[in-house]
Amino acid sequence: MTVRDISTNSASLQWRPVLTGLNGLYEIRFGPVPTGGTGSGGGGPGTSPSVGGGQYQRFTQSADSSTARLTGLKPDTTYVATLTPESNEQAFNTLSVTFTTKPEVLSPAVISISELGSSSVRINWGPLQPDQVISYYIEYSTLPSGKLSAVTVSGTQNSTVLRNLQPDSTYLITVSARHSSGTERAMSVKVCTEEVTPALSDLQLTTVGSDSVQVDWRGSGSGLKGYWLTWEDQQNSVSSQRSTMYLPPESLSTRLSRLPPLARVCVSPIYHSARGDGLCCTAQFHSDALSYGYQS
Known part of the structure; x- marks a missing residue:
């Protein structure tokens, strides 16, 4: 006889059906191992172990059965179960087995975070x-x-x-469970909300002379660390090198010189944890200075 599918409050017995074709039944008894006892060895025939003290339970299964489910068990407890095949046609030994139920896991035992944003978070347990x-x-x-x-x-x-959380902040979240038994269990986790990274709101290029451009932009948002500028030859973007420049957060304009006849200029805001969405403009140099709005 073997024990399978052991949980905190149940287990399954499985045995070889020795009563097939005979008149009879299986008597099953189970209960906690008495204090100080170890029960009898599992799986083989032998003398039925003691499950005294009035704590054992008894039920029967038909002769064609080969499994039984034991329910109502206590967590983290050692049990002994006996199986006695009974038939008027043949005598059989009593089989016994001992097993220990799994310890009870009280909720919450695990916490996870999903759908993390700048002002909300989903907490799972x-x-x-x-x-x-x-x-x-x-x-x-x-x-x-x-x-x-x-x-x-x-x-x-x-x-x-x-909801309604503060962006770019560290939160301590505690989940407490009130159990019907009167027990309370709590578990905590730290969560960092995402930073708000507003996009650049406007970008304007004004050509100055034959190879320079005045770059003006508007940006906003707390936590702004500066701006990242890039420019390259729009006509020969495969072989041309991209130039870059960092400017501090108080800067809202700059002048670029020695640009190619068709230059693409991009400006992106930089925040503590990420770069915000930027804007790009293309400047084309003519004899007269022209002003260009942004193109994405």
Whole structure:
């Protein structure tokens, strides 16, 4: 006899069907191993171990059975189970086996983050235990000493979205489960919201002379670290080299010289964690200075 599919509160017995074709039944008994006892060896025939103290359970299975499911077990507990084939036509030995149920894992045991943005985040937890958990209480605040916010969800949920968060901030999020047994379990995680990276709002090029251009732009947004400029020959972009320049955040214009007759100029805002969407313009030099709006 073997034991399979052991969980925190159940297990399955499996045996060779020795009563096939005979009149009879299988008697199954199981219960916790008595304190100080070890039960009898698993899998082979032998004397039925003690499951005394009134804690054992008994049921029968038909002669054509070869499996049985034991339910209502306690987590992290050693059990002994006996199988006695009974028939008026032939005598059989009692088989016994001992096994230990898995320890109980109380929710939340794991927390994960998804759908992370600058002002919201989805927090997920598990395992889902709707039969054991009444509700979940989620607390969150910015570190080191931000205002504490909280939300309560039912025990049937294993995720929720926290909204109206501050961009580019570190939050401490704690998920607490209120179990029907009266037990409370909590788990925390740190989350960093994404930075807001506004795009460049405007870009203008004005040619000056035969090979220079005045570059003017508008940018905004907290956390701006500067601007990244690139320019290259639009007519021969395969072989031409791209030139670059960094400018501080207070700069809103610059002048580029010695440009090719058809030059593509791009400006992108730079933030702490990423580069925002920029704009590009193409400057074409003629005898008279011209002004050009942005082209993406």
